[in-house]
Amino acid sequence: MRGRAARVRHRRPGTAFGRRRRRPSRRVPPGERSRPSHVGGSRMSGPTTGRIVAEISDLHVHFPIRHGRQRLLARAVDGVDLTIHEREIVALVGESGCGKTTIARTIMRLEDATSGSISVAGVDITHVGGRQLRTMRRDFQMIFQDPFESLPANSTAFDVVAEGLAIHHRQLDAPARREAAIAALAACGLPEAVTGRRMFELSGGQRQRVAIASAVAVEPRLLVADEPVSMLDVSLRAGILRVLLDLRERLGIATLFITHDLALAGVFADRVAVLYLGCVVEQGTGAEVIANPAHPYTRALVEVMPKPGGRRGPRALLSGEPPNPTERVTGCRFAARCSLFRALGSPERCTTEPPALRSIGADHAVACHFWDAMAHSTAKEKIV
Template sequence: MPGPEGGPAPATSGRRSCMASTPSTPSAPPVPSAPSAADPAPPVLEVRDLAKLYPLTRGALVKRQTGAVRAVDTVSFDLRRGETLGVVGESGCGKSTLARLLVGLERPTAGSIRYRGEDIARLSGRALRAVHRNIQMVFQDPYTSLNPRMTVGDIVGEPYEIHPEAAPKGDRRRAVQELLDVVGLNPEHINRYPHQFSGGQRQRIGIARGLALRPEVIVADEPVSALDVSVQAQVVNLLERLQDEFGLAYVFIAHDLSVVRHISDRVAVMYLGRFAETGTGPEIYDHPTHPYTQALLSAVPVPDPEAREGRTRILLPGDVPSPADPPTGCRFRTRCWRAEARCAAEAPALAVPTALTGGAAHPSACHFAEERAAV
C-alpha cells in the first residue's frame, strides 16, 4: 500500500497473542489477575468500577439537582504493555467519556484508574503531571485537533514546553524532526501549517504529538473515523508499527468493527456506559454471546454475496434509552428479543457463563447468554 505524500508506506504487522484481563461485575469489584509464567508482566493500567455522572439541574436562581447522566458506569479492565484494547459501541454509549477519564481530561465520580499502581484520580500537581506524561491521546478529528495558527514544529514540540525534561531546549527541533520521520512525514516540512497537509497527514501529526513524551499508553479516540478507507489502512498500519517499535499499549475506541478486529488483542462492547461483553477478537467476532454484540455484528457489511445471503440481519426495536434514565436491571432489555422478567429485576454481572464452553466461554453481561453466529 502506498504511503502518504512525502513519507514511506508503513509496514503491516500481525496481531500478537491476547492477554487476559479480569472481568468486572456491577455488584463487586473484580479481583486483579495474578501474573503467570505465560504473562509475567503486571498491568500498566488498571481500571476498577470507573463511573462518571454529569448532574442535571433545574432552576434559574437556585439550581437543584434533579438527576444525573450516567455516561460511564462501573467499567473495569486491565491493560498490559504492548496490548490493544478495542472499545466499540453506538454513538452516545460513553466511549469518548471513557477516553477523557483515562487521560485526565475529566475527573471520575467514582472508581479508580491506576497507572503502575498509582491512582490517577487522587494525584495532583507534579505527581499528576508526571503520570500524564505516560498516558497520551490521539483525537478523532485531524482538522480541529490541530491549531491552524501553529506550525507543525510548534504543534509536535508543544509537549516539551510542559515537560522540558523530555527534551532540552536546544534539541527540540531535532526531536520534532525525528518524530515526523517516525510517523512517515518529511522532516523538512517542520515549518508548514496544518492546512498544507492532507487528512491522513494531519492525523500522523497528531500521532507524532502523542509520541513526543514517549508514553506507555495511548488512548486513540476514533482516530480513523474521519479518514478515507485507504488512508485508514495506512494509519492503522502505522499504529501497529509504532506499537511494535515502542512497546505501546493502546485503548483504541471506534465504531468500525472491522478496524477494531484488525488492530485489537481484546475487545470490549459498550452499551449505555457499561461493558456488555469482553473477550479476544476471535471470541467476540466468531462466538458472540450477548444479543447487543450479535446485533452489531449482523450490521457489518459483508463483501461476499454468498455469505450475505446466508445470514440474518438483527433489527433492534426502539431507540437507545437516555443515560439520564437507564432501564432497571439489564440496560439492553428494552430492545432485546430474549428479555424476561428477571432482566428487569436483576442487573446481569459481566461474567463467564457457566453453561458455555470453547470460544463462547468469555465474559458477557446477559442472564441468557447464548452463542449465535452473527456473520
C-alpha cells in the same frame, strides 16, 4: 572522530526518537512485575503476559443536568472495569452515546470520575491535580478524533511535536529536541520537509500523523486513541493504523482504541470490549467476539458487519428505545430492546437483576443472564 563522539554524547536526547534509544528507567510498583492476567468476576484481562499499564476499576461518571426545576444525573459511565497490558491494543466499541469518549476523557483527566479508580503505570490518577498531574501526563497521551480541531492551524508540525518535548523532557537542549521531534514525525511517516509546514497546509491524514507524533514523542505508557481514523478517507486509514502498530512494537505502548466499527476493532485490536449505555456487555479477543458473540447487542453489531464481497448479513433490528440515562435501571439495560429477552418469554430476572460480567471462556466474558441460549443455533435463528 573523538570530537564527533563527544558531540553525540553531549546531545543525549533521552527519548526513543533520538540517537540514544534508551528509555529512562522508572520505578515499577511492588507486585506489578508478577501480576497475573485473570478472567472472572467483573474484570477480564487479555491474553498477553506483559505488565499491567492501565487499570480501570468500577468507574462511574455522572453528569448533573437540569430538567425544569429538577436536577437529575445522567449516568454516562456506570461501573466499567478494564485492564490494559504493555504492548496490548484494547478496542472499546459501541454506538454513539454509549460512553466511549467519556471514558477516554476521564482517563485523560478532562472529566472527573464520580466514583471508581483509574491507575496508569501503577499510580492512581483518579484525583491527582496541579503539578503532580502535569508531571504524570507524560505517561498517558491522547489522539483526538478531529485533527482539524485538535491542532492549532498556524503552528508548524515541528512546533506541535516540540511543545510536548519541551514540557515533558526538559533535559533536552534545542538541538536534541529538534532531533527527537523530527525522528518522531519520521516514525509516523512524515519526512523532514514537512516539519516546517503549518497545519492549514497539511491534509487530514498528515495532520493526524502529526497528532500521533506529538503524543508518542514523549514516550507515554498509555495511548488513548479516540476514533483516530473516522474523520479520514478510507484510503488513508490503513496507513494510520500501520503507524499505530509500528509504534506499539517499537515503544511497547499500551493502546486504548475507541471506535464504533466492530469489524475494524476485530482485526486491529488484541482485545475488544463492547460498551452499551455506559456498561461493558461483552469482552474478549476480536476473533472470539466476532465469531461467537454471546450478548444479543454484540450479535446485532456483528450481523450488520459487511461480509466478503460487500454483502451484509440479515438486518438485526433493535426495537424500542434505549432507557433514559437519567433513570436508574433495576435490571439489564438492554432488556427493552433485546430479542433474546422476548424469545425467552420476558424472564423476570432480566428486569430485576443487573447481569454481571462473567467469564465464559479463556478469553471471553459476557454480561447476560441467558448467554448460553446464544450458543445454540436454533436459538440464534429465533433471535436474529
